[in-house]
Amino acid sequence: MTADSITLIKPDDWHVHLRDGEMLKQVAPYTARQFARAIIMPNLVPPVTTTAMAVDYRRRILAATRDYPDFQPLMTAYLTDDIDYEDLIKGHQQGVFTAAKLYPAGATTNSCHGVTDIKNIFPALEAMQKQGMPLLVHGEVVDNDIDIFDREACFIDTVLQPLLKDMPELKVVFEHITTQDAADFVMSAGDNIAATITAHHLQINRNDMLVGGIKPHYYCLPVAKRELHRQALRQAATSGHKKFFLGTDTAPHAVGDKESACGCAGIFTAPHAIEHYAQVFEEENALNQLETFASINGPNFYGLPINKDRITLIKESQHVSEIVGNNDLSLSPFKAGETLVWQLHSD
Numbered sequence: 001m002t003a004d005s006i007t008l009i010k011p012d013d014w015h016v017h018l019r020d021g022e023m024l025k026q027v028a029p030y031t032a033r034q035f036a037r038a039i040i041m042p043n044l045v046p047p048v049t050t051t052a053m054a055v056d057y058r059r060r061i062l063a064a065t066r067d068y069p070d071f072q073p074l075m076t077a078y079l080t081d082d083i084d085y086e087d088l089i090k091g092h093q094q095g096v097f098t099a100a101k102l103y104p105a106g107a108t109t110n111s112c113h114g115v116t117d118i119k120n121i122f123p124a125l126e127a128m129q130k131q132g133m134p135l136l137v138h139g140e141v142v143d144n145d146i147d148i149f150d151r152e153a154c155f156i157d158t159v160l161q162p163l164l165k166d167m168p169e170l171k172v173v174f175e176h177i178t179t180q181d182a183a184d185f186v187m188s189a190g191d192n193i194a195a196t197i198t199a200h201h202l203q204i205n206r207n208d209m210l211v212g213g214i215k216p217h218y219y220c221l222p223v224a225k226r227e228l229h230r231q232a233l234r235q236a237a238t239s240g241h242k243k244f245f246l247g248t249d250t251a252p253h254a255v256g257d258k259e260s261a262c263g264c265a266g267i268f269t270a271p272h273a274i275e276h277y278a279q280v281f282e283e284e285n286a287l288n289q290l291e292t293f294a295s296i297n298g299p300n301f302y303g304l305p306i307n308k309d310r311i312t313l314i315k316e317s318q319h320v321s322e323i324v325g326n327n328d329l330s331l332s333p334f335k336a337g338e339t340l341v342w343q344l345h346s347d
């Protein structure tokens, strides 16, 4: 390993939105090019709630990534108040569902079919706990009287901690954490609790989104917080601690849906995901921890094998396209128009 080139075990992305239809065809190859496996989020319209739907969706993903035949999508179920938990567990046992996702109803994009009260899904959660099937959570409360910047911290106190009291063995991934509160909570919790951290929450704080004009392409949920939280996330990610791993939460929306009077939440980080992370780790003098975060902690938590392939990143600057896609569907990648330090070497 030299300072201008690093080789890593091929990474996995533990939080990805690939969407469907034309969008799926456009975005999936970016993820498949860099990552061996990806946890596929189920918030389609309609959401992926049954094993049969997941099998179909996986087929469409494999078709969209046929140029990368080794890419493995890992499917998740979207939990609803009336989820059929026998089908859910059967899907897990058959190897279709790797995990299940909890969206509090109304918390984020396409979450209107989400769970209105966690008690409604206790039978499913009890069965998951017994099976060792991970629960992935969008950790924000939705109460109107809770400030948007406090919604993650409030979720810990009012939902997550009580849940873990009732189900102390449940495996939980606290997705896309954005606060020091969440990082501290995960550190102090049992080994059954871990967290994903996005590249954008390591790079931007709320000033980047709001100072000098509103930047709709930096708007996502959970929303970026103040600088001290970004620093806490950088510390957690680069610590090498086994509880933190890579999950981009790449969440593409058409440019017109982002640049709108009521813009959608989600940042499209897939095109240069691993390169964004490499930049952060280098800035923190922690490139030697990148492999642990990107390629080892995730599979260890999920109980999956570590990948055998490797990737190489070279220190060679590159320009991020302003727009990708076509006229019918154009997308703005994270850091559009800017220059990146690292480049994924393609053979």
Ligand SMILES: NC(=O)N[C@@H](CC(=O)O)C(=O)O
Binding pocket: 017, 043, 108, 109, 110, 138, 219, 220, 221, 222, 249, 251, 252, 265, 266, 267
């Ligand atoms: N992160 C986001 O801002 N948006 C995600 C949903 C989510 O992960 O909350 C999306 O599906 O667009």
Ligand SMILES: [Zn+2]
Binding pocket: 108, 138, 175, 176, 221, 222
């Ligand atoms: Zn989310």
Ligand SMILES: [Zn+2]
Binding pocket: 015, 016, 017, 041, 249, 251
């Ligand atoms: Zn997401």
